[in-house]
Amino acid sequence: xxxxxxxxxxxxxxxxxxxxxxxxxxxxxxxxxxxxxxxxxxxxxxxxxxxxxxxxxxxxxxxxxxxxxxxxxxxxxxxxxxxxxxxxxxxxxxxxxxxxxxxxxxxxxxxxxxxxxxxxxxxxxxxxxxxxxxxxxxxxxxxxxxxxxxxxxxxxxxxxxxxxxxxxxxxxxxxxxxxxxxxxxxxxxxxxxxxxxxxxxxxxxxxxxxxxxxxxxxxxxxxxxxxxxxxxxxxxxxxxxxxxxxxxxxxxxxxxxxxxxxxxxxxxxxxxxxxxxxxxxxxxxxxxxxxxxxxxxxxxxxxxxxxxxxxxxxxxxxxxxxxxxxxxxxxxxxxxxxxxxxxxxxxxxxxxxxxxxxxxxxxxxxxxxxxxxxxxxxxxxxxxxxxxxxxxxx
Amino acid sequence: xxxxxxxxxxxxxxxxxxxxxxxxxxxxxxxxxxxxxxxxxxxxxxxxxxxxxxxxxxxxxxxxxxxxxxxxxxxxxxxxxxxxxxxxxxxxxxxxxxxxxxxxxxxxxxxxxxxxxxxxxxxxxxxxxxxxxxxxxxxxxxxxxxxxxxxxxxxxxxxxxxxxxxxxxxxxxxxxxxxxxxxxxxxxxxxxxxxxxxxxxxxxxxxxxxxxxxxxxxxxxxxxxxxxxxxxxxxxxxxxxxxxxxxxxxxxxxxxx
Ligand SMILES: Cc1ncc(COP(=O)(O)O)c(C=O)c1O
Numbered sequence: 001x002x003x004x005x006x007x008x009x010x011x012x013x014x015x016x017x018x019x020x021x022x023x024x025x026x027x028x029x030x031x032x033x034x035x036x037x038x039x040x041x042x043x044x045x046x047x048x049x050x051x052x053x054x055x056x057x058x059x060x061x062x063x064x065x066x067x068x069x070x071x072x073x074x075x076x077x078x079x080x081x082x083x084x085x086x087x088x089x090x091x092x093x094x095x096x097x098x099x100x101x102x103x104x105x106x107x108x109x110x111x112x113x114x115x116x117x118x119x120x121x122x123x124x125x126x127x128x129x130x131x132x133x134x135x136x137x138x139x140x141x142x143x144x145x146x147x148x149x150x151x152x153x154x155x156x157x158x159x160x161x162x163x164x165x166x167x168x169x170x171x172x173x174x175x176x177x178x179x180x181x182x183x184x185x186x187x188x189x190x191x192x193x194x195x196x197x198x199x200x201x202x203x204x205x206x207x208x209x210x211x212x213x214x215x216x217x218x219x220x221x222x223x224x225x226x227x228x229x230x231x232x233x234x235x236x237x238x239x240x241x242x243x244x245x246x247x248x249x250x251x252x253x254x255x256x257x258x259x260x261x262x263x264x265x266x267x268x269x270x271x272x273x274x275x276x277x278x279x280x281x282x283x284x285x286x287x288x289x290x291x292x293x294x295x296x297x298x299x300x301x302x303x304x305x306x307x308x309x310x311x312x313x314x315x316x317x318x319x320x321x322x323x324x325x326x327x328x329x330x331x332x333x334x335x336x337x338x339x340x341x342x343x344x345x346x347x348x349x350x351x352x353x354x355x356x357x358x359x360x361x362x363x364x365x366x367x368x369x370x371x372x373x374x375x376x377x378x379x380x381x382x383x384x385x386x387x388x389x390x391x392x393x394x
Numbered sequence: 395x396x397x398x399x400x401x402x403x404x405x406x407x408x409x410x411x412x413x414x415x416x417x418x419x420x421x422x423x424x425x426x427x428x429x430x431x432x433x434x435x436x437x438x439x440x441x442x443x444x445x446x447x448x449x450x451x452x453x454x455x456x457x458x459x460x461x462x463x464x465x466x467x468x469x470x471x472x473x474x475x476x477x478x479x480x481x482x483x484x485x486x487x488x489x490x491x492x493x494x495x496x497x498x499x500x501x502x503x504x505x506x507x508x509x510x511x512x513x514x515x516x517x518x519x520x521x522x523x524x525x526x527x528x529x530x531x532x533x534x535x536x537x538x539x540x541x542x543x544x545x546x547x548x549x550x551x552x553x554x555x556x557x558x559x560x561x562x563x564x565x566x567x568x569x570x571x572x573x574x575x576x577x578x579x580x581x582x583x584x585x586x587x588x589x590x591x592x593x594x595x596x597x598x599x600x601x602x603x604x605x606x607x608x609x610x611x612x613x614x615x616x617x618x619x620x621x622x623x624x625x626x627x628x629x630x631x632x633x634x635x636x637x638x639x640x641x642x643x644x645x646x647x648x649x650x651x
Contacts, residue, residue, distance in 0.1 A: 012522055013491050015520070016545075017568075173450075177569070179567065274496075276518075277492050289467050291443065292444045
């Protein structure tokens with residue numbers, strides 16, 4: 001009876017009003033994921049619209065500078081709209097269209113998923129409403145305007161902590177309000193079944209490309225894969241293809257905010273406990289009574305109190321390892337990659353870069369480290385300036 | 395579970411909801427006593443949750459007020475114990491999966507049973523996931539109330555056939571909140587329930603006026619009112635007990651007519 005489990009995690013903890021919607025989605029996905037025509041259309045969009053495959057770039061200067069493992073960057077930042085989010089969005093909106101939906105809704109934290117959704121909705125002629133915590137609309141004002149430019153309506157969410165989790169709450173509420181013509185484009189590998197599976201499959205293109213690219217470049221598999229983890233979609237997208245290859249270490253980087261020992265962090269694996277929230281059983285930052293904690297990270301995209309159920313299970317089984325990276329480390333890595341390789345990473349991705357700076361020197365020169373650059377950092381430039389106390393005229 | 399049968403023993407049932415701890419637990423305790431006196435047949439006590447996804451803005455704000463006032467699950471259990479010394483009215487908890495799961499479902503339901511909670515309503519635990527709570531509910535004799543929604547359609551038979559106590563019929567799409575109009579064909583939903591099992595049906599979500607309540611009571615065994623009462627609590631704060639009592643009197647009268 002229990003569907004969509006990853007070990008003990010996952011499930012379908014949604015109000016009865018949504019049950020037929022998630023069941024309908026599951027059936028539609030089961031059909032279209034095996035439909036040759038659907039897959040051709042999606043491949044075409046990924047190639048000719050999103051710009052896939054994304055490059056696997058050998059970061060030679062960074063490799064030399066850190067003096068250990070050979071470092072490759074998977075350049076999801078070069079995708080159309082500037083992050084990995086487009087992979088999932090193109091898949092889901094194409095699916096929604098096949099299901100006869102005319103409107104999509106989405107939550108967004110950093111705004112990247114909202115921008116990707118607004119973009120694909122514009123392309124495919126769908127109405128689009130995006131829900132964003134009020135605090136994030138201020139942190140990422142440029143992305144709000146970008147979404148509006150793309151024809152979406154952005155709703156500022158003022159409930160709770162006014163960040164990503166509250167945006168998810170509000171989008172779920174809106175979905176229960178209007179199901180008939182509306183698909184909820186969930187932005188990460190979280191939520192009720194079948195979302196964690198659907199989003200993972202649409203993102204797994206990242207790891208599939210990496211396997212081909214690294215085999216071509218090096219003739220062998222990488223030794224370690226690094227990715228930042230909010231809900232976990234870019235990380236699972238990279239990891240999934242390699243789960244069966246035991247020699248490949250899988251490492252997710254969580255946001256430690258001001259530090260895992262302070263109240264201001266979003267490090268779910270480090271500090272979370274088992275719970276049931278946002279449709280899934282998984283780990284959450286919460287108190288002893290199950291009240292969800294107000295989490296914090298400089299990165300709006302990692303500022304989420306939970307983690308996708310498949311990651312929770314990879315943690316339980318020990319197949320993947322989760323480490324935490326502070327604001328300070330991430331900002332330094334943001335600046336480091338900009339100066340060293342001429343690539344400005346998203347502040348989310350900078351969390352993975354920061355851990356690469358620690359890990360690479362401990363690895364041997366003939367070992368290979370792949371870091372997922374999940375997005376580009378243009379959206380973060382103003383926030384980093386502010387962090388450094390630099391005033392910029394807007 | 396015997397007390398749940400009493401809910402529908404005095405004609406059509408009136409079932410008010412308040413968020414426990416809004417504005418504080420002392421007021422909630424008085425509200426329960428007065429609502430019982432005014433004719434409530436079952437009282438739903440909300441255990442506040444930080445992220446109530448099935449709730450509209452009125453009850454969201456009530457949850458925020460209650461949590462800000464320091465309300466916890468343990469303090470609510472203590473209050474229920476005090477109420478039980480004075481009252482035999484059926485009581486139900488309404489809350490989300492997480493506060494129960496993190497407290498420990500077994501410990502939570504053992505406490506429910508010990509302090510006299512007769513049923514629990516958990517909107518984010520649908521039929522497919524009820525294994526999470528049902529074993530402990532059965533062990534301690536607390537009814538796990540099933541919900542059906544306007545979108546449930548062919549699921550109604552399956553849900554109703556295994557329902558306990560009564561079936562909570564969600565009147566409208568969306569979240570809780572006062573609605574000027576209810577357009578769902580609820581009579582049809584209830585007919586499907588009764589075909590599967592002869593079990594009482596109560597309608598909730600959106601009902602606020604005596605006229606709405608009276609219309610709903612003609613097709614169901616009871617009506618549930620939440621946001622309209624919580625609004626009074628919001629409006630009158632610590633002075634809400636009188637207005638809420640008067641409202642419950644009026645509503646019970648409207649469905650008994
Ligand atoms: C560039 C970028 N990377 C990572 C994330 C985190 O999401 P996930 O963990 O699902 O990849 C976000 C979310 O907004 C993002 O914008």
